[in-house]
Amino acid sequence: xxxxxxxxxxxxxxxxxxxxxxxxxxxxxxxxxxxxxxxxxxxxxxxxxxxxxxxxxxxxxxxxxxxxxxxxxxxxxxxxxxxxxxxxxxxxxxxxxxxxxxxxxxxxxxxxxxxxxxxxxxxxxxxxxxxxxxxxxxxxxxxxxxxxxxxxxxxxxxxxxxxxxxxxxxxxxxxxxxxxxxxxxxxxxxxxxxxxxxxxxxxxxxxxxxxxxxxxxxxxxxxxxxxxxxxxxxxxxxxxxxxxxxxxxxxxxxxxxxxxxxxxxxxxxxxxxxxxxxxxxxxxxxxxxxxxxxxxxxxxxxxxxxxxxxxxxxxxxxxxxxxxxxxxxxxxxxxxxxxxxxxxxxxxxxxxxxxxxxxxxxxxxxxxxxxxxxxxxxxxxxxxxxxxxxxxxxxxxxxxxxxxxxxxxxxxxxxxxxxxxxxxxxxxxxxxxxxxxxxxxxxxxxxxxxxxxxxxxxxxxxxxxxxxxxxxxxxxxxxxxxxxxxxxxxxxxxxxxxxxxxxxxxxxxxxxxxxxxxxxxxxxxxxxxxxxxxxxxxxxxxxxxxxxxxxxxxxxx
Amino acid sequence: xxxxxxxxxxxxxxxxxxxxxxxxxxxxxxxxxxxxxxxxxxxxxxxxxxxxxxxxxxxxxxxxxxxxxxxxxxxxxxxxxxxxxxxxxxxxxxxxxxxxxxxxxxxxxxxxxxxxxxxxxxxxxxxxxxxxxxxxxxxxxxxxxxxxxxxxxxxxxxxxxxxxxxxxxxxxxxxxxxxxxxxxxxxxxxxxxxxxxxxxxxxxxxxxxxxxxxxxxxxxxxxxxxxxxxxxxxxxxxxxxxxxxxxxxxxxxxxxxxxxxxxxxxxxxxxx
Numbered sequence: 001x002x003x004x005x006x007x008x009x010x011x012x013x014x015x016x017x018x019x020x021x022x023x024x025x026x027x028x029x030x031x032x033x034x035x036x037x038x039x040x041x042x043x044x045x046x047x048x049x050x051x052x053x054x055x056x057x058x059x060x061x062x063x064x065x066x067x068x069x070x071x072x073x074x075x076x077x078x079x080x081x082x083x084x085x086x087x088x089x090x091x092x093x094x095x096x097x098x099x100x101x102x103x104x105x106x107x108x109x110x111x112x113x114x115x116x117x118x119x120x121x122x123x124x125x126x127x128x129x130x131x132x133x134x135x136x137x138x139x140x141x142x143x144x145x146x147x148x149x150x151x152x153x154x155x156x157x158x159x160x161x162x163x164x165x166x167x168x169x170x171x172x173x174x175x176x177x178x179x180x181x182x183x184x185x186x187x188x189x190x191x192x193x194x195x196x197x198x199x200x201x202x203x204x205x206x207x208x209x210x211x212x213x214x215x216x217x218x219x220x221x222x223x224x225x226x227x228x229x230x231x232x233x234x235x236x237x238x239x240x241x242x243x244x245x246x247x248x249x250x251x252x253x254x255x256x257x258x259x260x261x262x263x264x265x266x267x268x269x270x271x272x273x274x275x276x277x278x279x280x281x282x283x284x285x286x287x288x289x290x291x292x293x294x295x296x297x298x299x300x301x302x303x304x305x306x307x308x309x310x311x312x313x314x315x316x317x318x319x320x321x322x323x324x325x326x327x328x329x330x331x332x333x334x335x336x337x338x339x340x341x342x343x344x345x346x347x348x349x350x351x352x353x354x355x356x357x358x359x360x361x362x363x364x365x366x367x368x369x370x371x372x373x374x375x376x377x378x379x380x381x382x383x384x385x386x387x388x389x390x391x392x393x394x395x396x397x398x399x400x401x402x403x404x405x406x407x408x409x410x411x412x413x414x415x416x417x418x419x420x421x422x423x424x425x426x427x428x429x430x431x432x433x434x435x436x437x438x439x440x441x442x443x444x445x446x447x448x449x450x451x452x453x454x455x456x457x458x459x460x461x462x463x464x465x466x467x468x469x470x471x472x473x474x475x476x477x478x479x480x481x482x483x484x485x486x487x488x489x490x491x492x493x494x495x496x497x498x499x500x501x502x503x504x505x506x507x508x509x510x511x512x513x514x515x516x517x518x519x520x521x522x523x524x525x526x527x528x529x530x531x532x533x534x535x536x537x538x539x540x541x542x543x544x545x546x547x548x549x550x551x552x553x554x555x556x557x
Numbered sequence: 558x559x560x561x562x563x564x565x566x567x568x569x570x571x572x573x574x575x576x577x578x579x580x581x582x583x584x585x586x587x588x589x590x591x592x593x594x595x596x597x598x599x600x601x602x603x604x605x606x607x608x609x610x611x612x613x614x615x616x617x618x619x620x621x622x623x624x625x626x627x628x629x630x631x632x633x634x635x636x637x638x639x640x641x642x643x644x645x646x647x648x649x650x651x652x653x654x655x656x657x658x659x660x661x662x663x664x665x666x667x668x669x670x671x672x673x674x675x676x677x678x679x680x681x682x683x684x685x686x687x688x689x690x691x692x693x694x695x696x697x698x699x700x701x702x703x704x705x706x707x708x709x710x711x712x713x714x715x716x717x718x719x720x721x722x723x724x725x726x727x728x729x730x731x732x733x734x735x736x737x738x739x740x741x742x743x744x745x746x747x748x749x750x751x752x753x754x755x756x757x758x759x760x761x762x763x764x765x766x767x768x769x770x771x772x773x774x775x776x777x778x779x780x781x782x783x784x785x786x787x788x789x790x791x792x793x794x795x796x797x798x799x800x801x802x803x804x805x806x807x808x809x810x811x812x813x814x815x816x817x818x819x820x821x822x823x824x825x826x827x828x829x
Contacts, residue, residue, distance in 0.1 A: 114620045406687045410679045410799045411695060414626065418619030432694055438687045529622025536619045539679065540562065540627040 016198050017057030025052045042208045055201025061188035064149040070185045073454040075199040077173035083192025086162040088185045099148030101474035103525045122426035125498040146479050179296045242361045251352040255279045260346030261452040261489040278343035288336040290352045292321040297348035303340045311388050330363050389436040390547045398446025400544040407438040408541035418536030428521045445492045445521040447471045453484040472522045480516030493520045573639045598647040605640040637672050664813040671806040682795045689788040695796040705786050706737040716775035728764040746794035753787045
């Protein structure tokens with residue numbers, strides 16, 4: 001019998017930079033950042049040299065180049081090897097200065113003028129605008145690479161407060177490991193050489209290097225955790241000294257795959273998946289040893305039902321699990337046993353606050369009963385099916401999913417035409433998508449809570465707006481590399497060829513290849529009145545929704 | 558229906574009732590005073606018709622905030638019914654005498670009738686489409702049917718080759734080829750009949766008794782394809798009707814407005 005042989009993919013099959021040499025690795029090992037690292041603590045299969053060789057790359061920045069931008073998502077951290085960088089502190093930096101699209105909402109007449117100014121040719125671009133963008137090619141790396149840069153660095157240094165980052169400084173690790181937006185904008189003041197470490201390598205270094213781990217954890221405790229705890233209603237009323245004790249006792253845990261969207265896409269195409277494939281965090285019937293708070297990502301709460309599990313709720317960032325069980329056990333003097341299970345949906349970062357800390361500092365101050373999840377006893381299974389589907393399909397990630405009620409939709413495509421008329425003649429979504437019962441989630445950008453599309457955008461063209469939280473693409477700085485479209489787990493981003501008014505494809509003068517642009521729903525950010533698709537539906541069948549259990553329960557048949 | 562939608566509907570109906578009530582009182586007052594209320598009711602009717610026609614223009618102006626189309630549709634539907642009763646108030650009979658007025662009446666009634674039919678099918682057809690358990694974009698239906706036909710033919714050929722029997726192949730050529738050629742049972746699907754599904758069951762039963770176990774497995778697959786195709790046919794029929802009824806309603810409206818304008822001119826030039 002013939003047997004097909006294929007080697008399984010290995011950890012370092014795709015190095016971050018295939019050009020990285022042994023010599024460069026040796027040089028890096030000699031730098032202060034790595035010379036003090038105890039290399040023998042790294043396992044044989046994941047040596048520090050291997051991490052540096054495969055999970056890092058050396059990047060050169062020119063004066064003004066933006067390295068990381070506040071609000072962006074990224075999966076790399078940086079170590080300054082040479083040069084000087086500046087970080088903006090304490091002041092809001094104008095969006096345009098950072099190469100972001102500043103949204104100018106059109107007036108009534110301006111909007112109306114689209115009636116006659118829209119071209120018959122779709123995706124027409126004004127190429128004269130492209131010269132004005134603060135974007136430049138990085139001629140030392142691959143052809144697809146380009147960077148947003150600050151044009152007048154001295155003026156910016158005069159106008160804004162900045163702090164200097166010099167040799168040996170490390171930044172970006174919290175955002176890279178915690179899947180949270182970058183908290184500051186950093187740019188090169190001089191020619192600078194940085195070591196970019198992708199999250200896989202960062203995770204390994206954190207795992208095997210005690211000093212690095214402590215440093216990251218300390219940074220998180222000092223910077224983010226205190227704020228997180230202060231904003232959590234459970235800890236309202238606790239003074240700072242108590243909060244500090246809670247923070248110091250809190251443990252950090254990660255479940256699931258960081259690049260869940262890749263495995264999710266694979267899972268959907270193979271038809272596998274479901275609750276059985278989700279990494280468990282806590283199991284029903286087990287002893288509850290602490291309060292679990294979701295820092296990033298999503299988790300499913302379920303209870304055993306028949307031969308499977310039934311979803312009770314899902315938790316997103318800021319929500320918690322296990323509080324009521326711990327509180328009741330403390331109040332009644334019984335053992336805390338979990339009444340439900342918790343599993344990671346894709347990827348989730350958990351903060352575990354030990355029960356002892358709660359018993360000492362939090363429970364004595366509670367008045368009233370903590371809320372519980374929805375009681376399933378009186379609920380027919382059918383009522384939960386929409387939520388189960390939304391969780392299975394990961395639509396819970398969406399904050400503005402396009403939900404169409406097929407019992408009302410007359411398939412007139414007025415929504416599609418309205419979208420096209422507000423986007424230069426080409427719609428930004430497809431009235432087609434996954435269906436369940438009489439609901440369809442159409443292929444329109446859902447403006448996700450965890451926007452994986454933003455990870456890896458080389459120019460930061462795809463970004464979240466500071467006001468409104470929409471995920472939009474700056475057409476001027478999009479280089480059409482398709483990273484976002486490939487990353488979107490829901491296939492809601494499309495690449496189009498830019499065209500001139502006469503309909504011809506615009507070619508890149510250097511490569512003679514068509515200029516491509518990523519396009520997607522922008523919630524009609526520039527038009528007055530909100531999304532045109534919603535307004536255009538004569539039957540009220542189309543809505544933009546966050547997949548919240550409560551709202552879905554209202555919609556259940 | 559959400560509470561906001563319900564409140565909106567109540568307000569629109571209330572407004573329509575108030576307008577009708579006022580016009581009715583005006584007409585009655587005029588009748589008592591031996592005067593004519595036709596000018597008032599006529600202008601109201603014409604104004605309503607213009608307002609109803611503007612709904613079509615609103616669809617082309619989606620880029621500006623002119624309110625939700627759902628509100629417009631509600632106003633259009635209630636306004637259409639109001640126009641009907643105002644028309645009766647205006648003409649004071651169901652069917653006029655003069656030929657010109659009869660032309661006007663034909664266009665008016667036809668417009669109202671197509672409107673009511675269109676509104677009704679838009680209320681009922683989407684649910685029937687959902688019940689097929691599939692969703693397909695109308696423009697993709699021809700390609701879908703073509704792919705289904707290809708798969709069905711491949712299946713029949715494979716059955717003939719693997720089982721060395723032509724029974725299923727002959728049956729396909731005699732009966733099922735017709736079914737897979739293009740959308741079928743259009744009228745039945747439009748009126749909600751199950752004839753398509755019944756026909757498929759008949760075909761299955763008729764040929765099954767002559768097949769071996771191996772052939773029956775192929776027949777099962779073929780029947781599953783045919784049942785899917787029947788669902789596609791339902792979409793073709795219902796989506797087609799939902800898309801095309803406006804091709805009657807809108808031209809009738811345009812014709813009605815043109816004749817009404819002429820009627821208005823004649824009345825103002827000669828009758829006053």
